Amino acid sequence: MRSERTLKITQSIIYYKMEHKKKLSIICFSGDFDKLTAAFTLASGAAAVNNEVNIFFTFWGLNAIKMKKGRAFTGKGFLARFFGFLMGGINNVPLSRLNFANISPKLMNYMMKKSNVATLTELIDASIAVGVKLYACEMSMQILGLTMDDFIPEVNKEVLGVAKFLDISEGGDRIFI
C-alpha cells in the first residue's frame, strides 16, 4: 500500500497544509495579570512566526481591551456599572496568586522591566502591531452591559457568539486561557 503513489499523495497533503497559514485562536477568559501576560506572549510570538492569531475576549478577559485602563463605572445598569468598577481595567488586573492587595502585579512589572522582558501593556501593543486580531464576546458584553465604545479601537467591530468564533477559529488550534 505504501507505494510511490501514497508518497505522492502525502506530499500533496503537506503542500496543501503549507499553502494554508497556521492558525491559533485564544479564548481569553482570564483577567489575571499573569495569565494575560501568557496569552499575549503566546499571541504575539505566534503572529511573529507567521501564524494567523485571533483572541476572543470573554468575561474577565474583557479587562485587557477596555478603553479606560483604571477603575471606572463602565457599562449600563447600576449592577453592571458597579461590577465594572470592581473589575477595573488593565491597570488593575491582579496576580492570580500571591496578589497582596495588587502590589504583586506592580512588582512583577518591575521585575519584567529589569529582566528586559516586555511588560503586559507592551505585549498588548506588540500583539496589535504584528496583526493579532481581537474580538469581544457578545454574551459577556450583554451581561456586563458593555458596548464597543468601552473598548480600544483596535478591537474588531464585529462582536462574536460561539458559532462565529468556531467559524473563525476553524482549522487551527484553540486554547482557553
Next chain:
Amino acid sequence: MRSERTLKITQSIIYYKMEHKKKLSIICFSGDFDKLTAAFTLASGAAAVNNEVNIFFTFWGLNAIKMKKGRAFTGKGFLARFFGFLMGGINNVPLSRLNFANISPKLMNYMMKKSNVATLTELIDASIAVGVKLYACEMSMQILGLTMDDFIPEVNKEVLGVAKFLDISEGGDRIFI
C-alpha cells in the same frame, strides 16, 4: 507541483473532512460559576451548529453534574464526605474572582436574567437537550469517593480514564477549562 492533480487531491481532503462531523471535547476541571458558564456556553453553542461535543468532568468540575445541587455529605469515607460538603453542588459554585462569600454568583445570575442571557442551570439543560455528551473522570471519583449514583442521570454510565478520553476526543479539538 500545483497541477490539476494536486487540486483534485486537496478537494478530496476537503470532502473527507466534511464527511466527518467536527468534534469538540472539553476537559471541565473548574468548578467556578464563571468558568462553568463559559464551558456550557461553548458546549451548547458548538453542539447547536452540529459539532459532536463531549465534556469530561474532573475534580471541581464534577460539581456541575452532581445530583444534589446544594451542600451535602456525598461520597464514601469521612474525609471525602467532608470535602464533598465543602465543595457543594451547582448551587454553591463560587465566582473565580470577586466572590464576596458567594454573593456574586447570585448577582451574576440576576444580571444574566436581566440581560436575557441563559443562566448557568439553563445552559446545562440546553447542553443536554442539544446532545452534548457528559462523562465523569474515574480517578477524581475515586479520590472524592463519588459513585455514578451521585450524578444526574444524563451523565454517561461509562466512567473515563485518560486513555478512553483520548480515544473519544481523537480527531477533534481538546480544550481545558
Next chain:
Amino acid sequence: MRSERTLKITQSIIYYKMEHKKKLSIICFSGDFDKLTAAFTLASGAAAVNNEVNIFFTFWGLNAIKMKKGRAFTGKGFLARFFGFLMGGINNVPLSRLNFANISPKLMNYMMKKSNVATLTELIDASIAVGVKLYACEMSMQILGLTMDDFIPEVNKEVLGVAKFLDISEGGDRIFI
C-alpha cells in the same frame, strides 16, 4: 465525486496519519496542586498509550520542576529570590480552592493514597518514566531569575521561547493548564 478514487485517497490520509505518532503538548502555567495533578495525569496517561507528550512549564508551573522541593531563596536578584521563596517548590503548591493555609494539599495527598491513586510526586516520576519531555519557558526563567541549575536534571537543557514551542508542538494538540 465519492468514487473509488476518493476512497483510496482518504485511505492514504489515514495511513499518513497513522505513520505519525499522535502528539500532545501541555502549556503548564498553573502551579496549583490540583491542576498539576491534572496535567501530569493527562501527560503520563497519554504517553502510556503511545503519544508523544511535551510539557512546557511557564511561570507558576515551574514549581513542578524545581530541584528544591520546599521554600528556598532561589534565583538571582533580591526580588526574584523573595518571590521564589513565596512561590516555594512542589511540596508547597496550594490547592486552587479551599486551600486552608496549605492543609488541603496534604489532605488531598492522603485521600489519593487511601484511594490507591498515584500522588502528585508519583505522577511526576511516572511521567518522566514513560518518556514525557519537560521544557522550561525562557521568559519566565528570566523574570524569576532562575537558571537550569534550579531545575531537576530531567528537564530538557534547551529552554524554549514561543517560536520553539510552536515548532515542537506542531501537528498535535495544545492544551493550556
